[in-house]
Amino acid sequence: MTLSPSVYVLDTSVILTYSGALGALLKEGVAIPPSVLDEVQFEPQRSRLRELVEAGAEVIPPAEEAIKKVRETARAAGEHQMSEADIKVVALALQLGATLLTEDYSVQNVAQLLGVPWRCLTTRGIRKVYIWGVKCVDCGRVFEKPPGEVCSICGGRLRRCRLKAKGKLNFNKELHQSG
Numbered sequence: 001m002t003l004s005p006s007v008y009v010l011d012t013s014v015i016l017t018y019s020g021a022l023g024a025l026l027k028e029g030v031a032i033p034p035s036v037l038d039e040v041q042f043e044p045q046r047s048r049l050r051e052l053v054e055a056g057a058e059v060i061p062p063a064e065e066a067i068k069k070v071r072e073t074a075r076a077a078g079e080h081q082m083s084e085a086d087i088k089v090v091a092l093a094l095q096l097g098a099t100l101l102t103e104d105y106s107v108q109n110v111a112q113l114l115g116v117p118w119r120c121l122t123t124r125g126i127r128k129v130y131i132w133g134v135k136c137v138d139c140g141r142v143f144e145k146p147p148g149e150v151c152s153i154c155g156g157r158l159r160r161c162r163l164k165a166k167g168k169l170n171f172n173k174e175l176h177q178s179g
Contacts, residue, residue: 078132
């Protein structure tokens with residue numbers, strides 16, 4: 001199933017941070033993965049989400065193939081902290097060919113790498129796509145992939161660090177798209 005980019009997939013971050021009326025998006029079409037319903041636990045956001053679903057937002061689980069592709073891209077980009085809900089929201093937007101609404105920089109980074117259009121409602125969003133790694137705060141060793149919770153060389157604490165940027169984004173476009 002492929003929808004137009006004017007159909008929106010909502011990330012939990014939008015539900016939690018945006019105080020405006022999300023109902024206006026229903027004119028275009030709204031899809032939400034079940035994981036977002038599970039992640040929004042407190043009022044008044046839970047009520048707003050329930051109202052969106054009752055007004056016509058579709059709850060659609062993403063396909064396993066899309067989830068797998070997002071996981072692989074997130075892993076390759078060093079976005080190891082993405083939750084299952086984050087992965088599934090990007091997967092649903094990828095699967096539907098929809099625009100992802102998110103305030104989460106990691107979600108934006110992975111969406112950009114996959115060519116999924118995204119928009120922010122309250123923040124500026126990412127300006128560059130980054131590939132992440134980890135660096136030991138004690139010995140300075142940099143790893144592309146975390147060797148665990150501590151440095152495999154000295155046992156020091158690991159901290160996330162940028163390994164490289166993949167270029168600036170073109171903000172002359174209304175939506176953020178690869179290219």
